[in-house]
Amino acid sequence: xxxxxxxxxxxxxxxxxxxxxxxxxxxxxxxxxxxxxxxxxxxxxxxxxxxxxxxxxxxxxxxxxxxxxxxxxxxxxxxxxxxxxxxxxxxxxxxxxxxxxxxxxxxxxxxxxxxxxxxxxxxxxxxxxxxxxxxxxxxxxxxxxxxxxxxxxxxxxxxxxxxxxxxxxxxxxxxxxxxxxxxxxxxxxxxxxxxxxxxxxxxxxxxxxxxxxxxxxxxxxxxxxxxxxxxxxxxxxxxxxxxxxxxxxxxxxxxxxxxxxxxxxxxxxxxxxxxxxxxxxxxxxxxxxxxxxxxxxxxxxxxxxxxxxxxxxxxxxxxxxxxxxxxxxxxxxxxxxxxx
Amino acid sequence: xxxxxxxxxxxxxxxxxxxxxxxxxxxxxxxxxxxxxxxxxxxxxxxxxxxxxxxxxxxxxxxxxxxxxxxxxxxxxxxxxxxxxxxxxxxxxxxxxxxxxxxxxxxxxxxxxxxxxxxxxxxxxxxxxxxxxxxxxxxxxxxxxxxxxxxxxxxxxxxxxxxxxxxxxxxxxxxxxxxxxxxxxxxxxxxxxxxxxxxxxxxxxxxxxxxxxxxxxxxxxxxxxxxxxxxxxxxxxxxxxxxxxxxxxxxxxxxxxxxxxxxxxxxxxxxxxxxxxxxxxxxxxxxxxxxxxxxxxxxxxxxxxxxxxxxxxxxxxxxxxxxxxxxxxxxxxxxxxxxx
DNA sequence: CTGAAAGCGCTTACAG
DNA sequence: CTGAAAGCGCTTACAG
Numbered sequence: 001x002x003x004x005x006x007x008x009x010x011x012x013x014x015x016x017x018x019x020x021x022x023x024x025x026x027x028x029x030x031x032x033x034x035x036x037x038x039x040x041x042x043x044x045x046x047x048x049x050x051x052x053x054x055x056x057x058x059x060x061x062x063x064x065x066x067x068x069x070x071x072x073x074x075x076x077x078x079x080x081x082x083x084x085x086x087x088x089x090x091x092x093x094x095x096x097x098x099x100x101x102x103x104x105x106x107x108x109x110x111x112x113x114x115x116x117x118x119x120x121x122x123x124x125x126x127x128x129x130x131x132x133x134x135x136x137x138x139x140x141x142x143x144x145x146x147x148x149x150x151x152x153x154x155x156x157x158x159x160x161x162x163x164x165x166x167x168x169x170x171x172x173x174x175x176x177x178x179x180x181x182x183x184x185x186x187x188x189x190x191x192x193x194x195x196x197x198x199x200x201x202x203x204x205x206x207x208x209x210x211x212x213x214x215x216x217x218x219x220x221x222x223x224x225x226x227x228x229x230x231x232x233x234x235x236x237x238x239x240x241x242x243x244x245x246x247x248x249x250x251x252x253x254x255x256x257x258x259x260x261x262x263x264x265x266x267x268x269x270x271x272x273x274x275x276x277x278x279x280x281x282x283x284x285x286x287x288x289x290x291x292x293x294x295x296x297x298x299x300x301x302x303x304x305x306x307x308x309x310x311x312x313x314x315x316x317x318x319x320x321x322x323x324x325x326x327x328x329x330x331x332x333x334x335x336x337x338x339x340x
Numbered sequence: 341x342x343x344x345x346x347x348x349x350x351x352x353x354x355x356x357x358x359x360x361x362x363x364x365x366x367x368x369x370x371x372x373x374x375x376x377x378x379x380x381x382x383x384x385x386x387x388x389x390x391x392x393x394x395x396x397x398x399x400x401x402x403x404x405x406x407x408x409x410x411x412x413x414x415x416x417x418x419x420x421x422x423x424x425x426x427x428x429x430x431x432x433x434x435x436x437x438x439x440x441x442x443x444x445x446x447x448x449x450x451x452x453x454x455x456x457x458x459x460x461x462x463x464x465x466x467x468x469x470x471x472x473x474x475x476x477x478x479x480x481x482x483x484x485x486x487x488x489x490x491x492x493x494x495x496x497x498x499x500x501x502x503x504x505x506x507x508x509x510x511x512x513x514x515x516x517x518x519x520x521x522x523x524x525x526x527x528x529x530x531x532x533x534x535x536x537x538x539x540x541x542x543x544x545x546x547x548x549x550x551x552x553x554x555x556x557x558x559x560x561x562x563x564x565x566x567x568x569x570x571x572x573x574x575x576x577x578x579x580x581x582x583x584x585x586x587x588x589x590x591x592x593x594x595x596x597x598x599x600x601x602x603x604x605x606x607x608x609x610x611x612x613x614x615x616x617x618x619x620x621x622x623x624x625x626x627x628x629x630x631x632x633x634x635x636x637x638x639x640x641x642x643x644x645x646x647x648x649x650x651x652x653x654x655x656x657x658x659x660x661x662x663x664x665x666x667x668x669x670x671x672x673x674x675x676x677x678x679x680x
Numbered sequence: 681c682t683g684a685a686a687g688c689g690c691t692t693a694c695a696g
Numbered sequence: 697c698t699g700a701a702a703g704c705g706c707t708t709a710c711a712g
Contacts, residue, residue: 051457259625345706
């Protein structure tokens with residue numbers, strides 16, 4: 001099927017391309033009669049403007065780029081869900097890329113998106129991203145950038161986050177209030193800000209409740225996986241029999257721990273209480289169901305997109321735009337892994 | 341930052357735009373010296389071709405569209421994972437849209453992708469899609485189309501599927517061989533081909549093993565949700581106490597059933613055996629772990645993309661292309677919900 | 681080996 | 697209210 005162009009419509013109607021274009025773009029200086037005729041023929045021929053040409057002229061692609069560590073992940077797929085749904089409603093399409101937790105890949109993807117000339121970029125950093133030149137490059141190219149969840153404090157742009165420190169505090173406090181006296185923390189990797197913050201929250205809660213902080217009760221995940229949860233639980237059980245509570249960096253890790261204790265017949269929460277983080281769907285269906293912290297993925301995606309579109313709009317109108325950081329609330333979800 | 345153009349490079353080097361372009365696109369009729377000079381300056385100025393202009397000239401966007409029912413879904417997010425990873429390696433970016441099981445939205449999204457002039461479209465149909473005019477429109481526009489998983493037999497294009505009928509047969513046979521005599525089927529919606537096929541496989545297995553088929557043991561999901569699994573399990577338990585096996589259309593539904601039986605203290609698999617479908621990660625961590633059918637999402641995405649790129653390539657070279665249907669193998673995964 | 685010119689399909693400042 | 701013209705930044709057939 002040959003695509004219809006403005007030119008064909010103009011010829012058919014015996015008017016100029018200019019006038020056809022104006023009629024379609026709601027210019028006020030077109031007679032109602034002409035406009036009606038154009039609209040009618042456009043409908044009839046099923047004309048769709050060639051977006052390549054429109055992009056070239058307007059220097060806009062009406063497309064935004066999204067980079068996340070991985071998509072097969074309850075939290076991130078929820079974020080993606082929110083972003084593509086809201087973007088579509090606002091007339092934007094979304095190109096999604098996964099960094100697979102690789103700084104190198106992330107940098108390459110940024111280059112790709114820049115050369116695709118997306119109108120803006122949303123991203124959550126890989127756990128291994130240390131150098132931030134690629135983010136600065138985005139900003140240098142005047143491409144609006146919004147970071148969410150895994151952010152860097154060193155980059156000046158809009159951000160959407162939760163307060164991981166207070167959420168980590170709340171999780172630990174909940175264990176303490178459930179009667180735990182010796183609480184281990186299976187933490188995330190050393191690099192990402194949010195796993196640092198959750199750890200700091202844990203530490204602060206111990207201090208506030210006069211429990212000793214013990215470095216040997218901190219276990220550090222590399223991949224934040226089910227297996228790590230399982231293996232660290234085993235280690236905790238064999239090396240620290242008196243631990244009576246675990247705060248896991250993520251539900252997946254917490255579920256790994258639950259699996260281990262179920263296997264060896266340790267009673268949860270009577271002998272050991274466990275709390276995760278993120279509220280994955282999975283946590284509701286295992287037994288015992290896993291207590292956790294609600295991490296609002298959908299809201300996060302929605303807000304990140306909203307900030308990005310605002311910045312795109314401001315830039316287009318050459319208006320000043322002040323970067324904003326939105327901190328979304330979290331709360332403890334009590335389930336059977338911490339109380340009965 | 342002002343973007344560098346071919347023109348600027350040409351002026352700087354005192355040569356023509358044509359020559360610069362040729363040097364960058366590996367034309368053979370450029371002297372090595374000129375080429376080297378161009379490449380050096382390009383590197384130095386960090387020149388990136390304006391993809392809008394390239395698209396307009398070449399009539400290619402190097403972008404493909406992907407429409408799936410929903411992304412927050414273990415099976416589909418695995419497919420997306422495969423597609424965007426492989427596409428990136430081949431120089432294509434992916435625009436993802438979710439139909440949310442709405443035929444209307446699906447049609448709108450097809451229009452969007454057509455007017456974006458993507459180079460090809462990959463899709464899995466919504467459960468509620470009955471009218472197929474939008475798919476025919478894609479084909480009329482000469483946009484390569486590959487359907488996967490939820491396909492329609494009425495559309496002539498490449499497809500990647502599993503044999504749902506034989507997989508349904510295998511699941512049911514596994515229950516029979518585990519000793520089940522009266523097997524219920526919690527099936528998917530009436531419309532999609534794959535839930536029809538799984539149902540037919542179930543029916544055939546009963547016949548082959550001389551078990552009576554009983555329509556009152558068929559329960560039809562609308563949303564294919566955890567809750568439906570839970571509620572149908574309750575119904576089965578209260579109305580058909582002698583049912584000793586359940587084949588659930590999907591792991592999520594199977595897990596809902598497991599949750600109900602766990603709650604009321606019915607022993608799985610001793611009193612009732614349950615098998616799901618798809619092999620979601622979740623099925624390995626619940627207790628008892630859920631037997632299921634392995635549905636190779638990653639492979640499916642990979643193959644669908646491969647077929648699409650082949651078709652795009654053939655079209656570009658104006659070569660004949662024969663549509664192909666790839667049927668991926670599945671197998672039963674035995675876990676504790678069907679044997680001990 | 682090099683380059684002038686046409687053209688992809690639009691939008692928009694400007695003239696009438 | 698209408699339209700001729702320029703131009704967005706490339707690629708490519710063609711001439712030399």
